[in-house]
Amino acid sequence: MRKIFAALLALFVLTVEAPVASAELLKFSGSPHLLPAPVMVVGAYTPGGQANFAVFHRGGVLTSGKDGGSMRVSFGVKGDAEKSLTYQSVKASGACTINLPSLKYLSETDLLGSFSGRAPCGCFQDKLKAAGLTAVKGAEVNAPMVEEFPISLECELEDDIAIAPGSKSRLMILKVRKVWADEAYIDAKGKINPMSVSGDPDSSLIFFSHSHAENGGYYGYGSFLGKSGEISKRYREGR
Ligand SMILES: Cc1cc2nc3c(=O)[nH]c(=O)nc-3n(C[C@H](O)[C@H](O)[C@H](O)COP(=O)(O)O)c2cc1C
Numbered sequence: 270m271r272k273i274f275a276a277l278l279a280l281f282v283l284t285v286e287a288p289v290a291s292a293e294l295l296k297f298s299g300s301p302h303l304l305p306a307p308v309m310v311v312g313a314y315t316p317g318g319q320a321n322f323a324v325f326h327r328g329g330v331l332t333s334g335k336d337g338g339s340m341r342v343s344f345g346v347k348g349d350a351e352k353s354l355t356y357q358s359v360k361a362s363g364a365c366t367i368n369l370p371s372l373k374y375l376s377e378t379d380l381l382g383s384f385s386g387r388a389p390c391g392c393f394q395d396k397l398k399a400a401g402l403t404a405v406k407g408a409e410v411n412a413p414m415v416e417e418f419p420i421s422l423e424c425e426l427e428d429d430i431a432i433a434p435g436s437k438s439r440l441m442i443l444k445v446r447k448v449w450a451d452e453a454y455i456d457a458k459g460k461i462n463p464m465s466v467s468g469d470p471d472s473s474l475i476f477f478s479h480s481h482a483e484n485g486g487y488y489g490y491g492s493f494l495g496k497s498g499e500i501s502k503r504y505r506e507g508r
Pocket residue numbers: 308321322323324325326327328345346347348353354355356379381382383384385386387477
């Protein structure tokens with residue numbers, strides 16, 4: 270009897286609840302973030318020639334390289350991009366680097382995203398120096414990298430577009446020219462891993478949940494769950 274009741278209830282939920290649930294979803298007025306995002310430290314020389322670095326989480330991989338020649342990545346500059354030092358620097362030099370920090374450098378990374386390289390006086394303030402980190406010039410493009418971070422991508426600016434019609438926020442589209450990786454992150458197959466192959470938890474790359482929920486903030490790489498294509502195997506057997 271209980272089972273029949275449960276089955277009837279499930280049927281009711283399936284037929285009656287579905288439209289109600291979507292109406293409830295529409296009531297949510299917050300930002301529907303895709304979470305979490307990789308933390309990218311963008312490095313560029315300012316028009317004055319100083320190495321400046323800032324943190325971005327909007328963006329990521331656009332093409333892997335197989336479907337468009339080169340690998341392309343992106344980052345989004347929020348607000349009035351024309352006023353952003355990073356935007357001005359990347360536009361003027363036509364290049365930047367995307368550096369992926371590890372958890373070992375979490376507080377230093379947070380510092381790079383917490384204030385501008387342009388001080389209120391209009392003069393340059395060296396955030397990287399304040400964080401005790403080292404800038405090195407890229408080999409392929411005219412942009413600085415963070416020596417201590419395990420992975421760096423040298424990129425040239427290919428395009429930048431308004432994020433939405435009429436918006437002052439810009440999406441930077443970058444062509445990857447060279448990839449640097451600490452050998453501790455390269456596995457036996459020669460592929461880059463999101464944490465050192467030794468498994469040191471501090472070596473994990475950093476992810477960011479831009480949510481105003483209680484747990485919005487930084488995360489490390491989660492536990493390995495399985496290979497794509499293999500996880501769904503049982504649904505494909507016999508097909
Ligand atoms: C975790 C984190 C993520 C951020 N993501 C973005 C982003 O995606 N887009 C953006 O415009 N600013 C983002 N910021 C803010 C910039 O890093 C910040 O405004 C920085 O001061 C800009 O530096 P600059 O003026 O030297 O370019 C982020 C900051 C933090 C801490």
